[in-house]
Each structure stands twice: as structure tokens, then as C-alpha cells.
Amino acid sequence: MMVPVIFDNGIPHAYGSIGVPTKPDIPAYFVVDFGASETATLTSPFVKSNDLARLAQTNATVNRPVGLENQFFAQNNVRGNLQRLTIGHLTVNNVPVNMSVNTKGAYASTNFSGTVGETIYSRYHCYLDYSNYRVILEPTPEANKPFPERETYGLTLLASGADLHTYTVAAVRPGSPAEADGFQKGDVISGEDGKNASELTLRELRDSLSHAGQHHTLEVQRSGERQTKNVEVRLVSIER
Secondary structure (H helix, E strand, O other): OEEEOEEEOOEEEEEEEEEEOOEEEEEEEEEEOOOOOOOEEEOHHHHHHOOHHHHOEEEEEEEOOOOOOOOOOOOOEEEEEEEEEEEOOEEEEEEEEEEEOOOOOHHHOOOOOEEEOHHHHOOEEEEEEHHHOEEEEEEOOOOOOOOOOOEEOOEEEEEEOOOOOEEEEEEEOOOOHHHHOOOOOOOEEEEEOOEEHHHOOHHHHHHHOOOOOOEEEEEEEEOOEEEEEEEEOOOEEOOO
């Protein structure tokens, strides 16, 4: 399969379309974004002009950025589902997506419909033949599998400090297992399973809280006091 690309200010774009109930073929102009860790994120003007909040939204909870609020590419999204997404000659079905509610920044732009990201591309062997203005996609065994639901324990963690080993809870998702376990915004994770924070990476810490059924002991600093939390990881869907 091939995706013909157009370079717009040096950024690869491609024409495509989406399908939702009562609107099976909505034209779209996508950014081809291999760095975006999502299937697709639709801009707020595209969402509004095509009534996607009514036709495709699955969860009205707004997922907001933490620590990146002032960045041009910051996102404020609700979740939705597309019956079909086409980019170039590639078509995928039943795709969970982000739908922006931004009022400023990149995702409030009318210059493009959204970004298509690596959660779609990772299902293919991708060859970036930009000299010939195309991306070539070869399906892997993952290509025809249903897209999994996005799930979360409910903690948003940020790394700070000179060595980036200060792990602060920047947000707790309402109604999440993390909230039920008593975590609060501003908590600092100082250790996990006998390791000090200095021995952990942010990726390791986040990963440990993404596998349902695992048990972990977290050391938490709150207002100068130390707490120990024995956590059994439970995950909730952000799709519904």
C-alpha cells in the first residue's frame, strides 16, 4: 500500500477521509506523524464542522496535558471512534481516536484535519520514500487485529529535578483506581518495590502501573510526611 505525501512547510501531509454513522466519506487532510503516539488526533475545527462530537464521541471526559499546557502542540481531547479512516491507499476500520477541543494552538488550526500517528503505522513495515513523495506500507500480522482500548491506572507523573528522578503526581484521574487508592496531586513517588526513585526511570515507573493485576509497593512523600501504599494495579478504559 502507498500513501502519497505532500510537503507543506516541510511537514508531510496526505489526503484521506473518515467515516462515521450517517457520514461515511468525510474528506480529510492529515499530517503524517510518525512521532505521535496515537492512532489519530482530529483538530477541533474538523470535529466541529463535521458534528463529530455527536456522531463519533465515546467519552466526554477531557484529557488535558500536564506540564505541557503552554506548548503549541498541547492537546485537550475527548475520545471518539471512527468506523473507517483512510490515508492515501491505506484504510483501517473501527479506530479509537482523540478528538480535540482545543481553542488555541496547533489542534485548533483549520489548515489540516488531524494527525495520523504511530499506533497505526506500527502495524506495518514502513518505508519513507520521501524523495518520491510517498510512504510504502507492508502489513504485519498486527495489521488486522482490533485496536485495543486505551486504559489507565489514573496517575499522571512528571519527572523533574536536576537528574529527572523527582517523580511528582501532576494529576489524578477522577473515578480512577489511583484516586480510590488515595493518591493526590502533588504527591512525590520516592520509591517503588524497594528501589529509591534515583534507581528508577519515569518510563519504568509508568510501565509498572500499566499492567493489570501486578502488585507494587510505592513510597510517597506528601507535605513532608512519608506514606507507603500497597497497590494492586487496576485499569479503567478511557474510551467509554
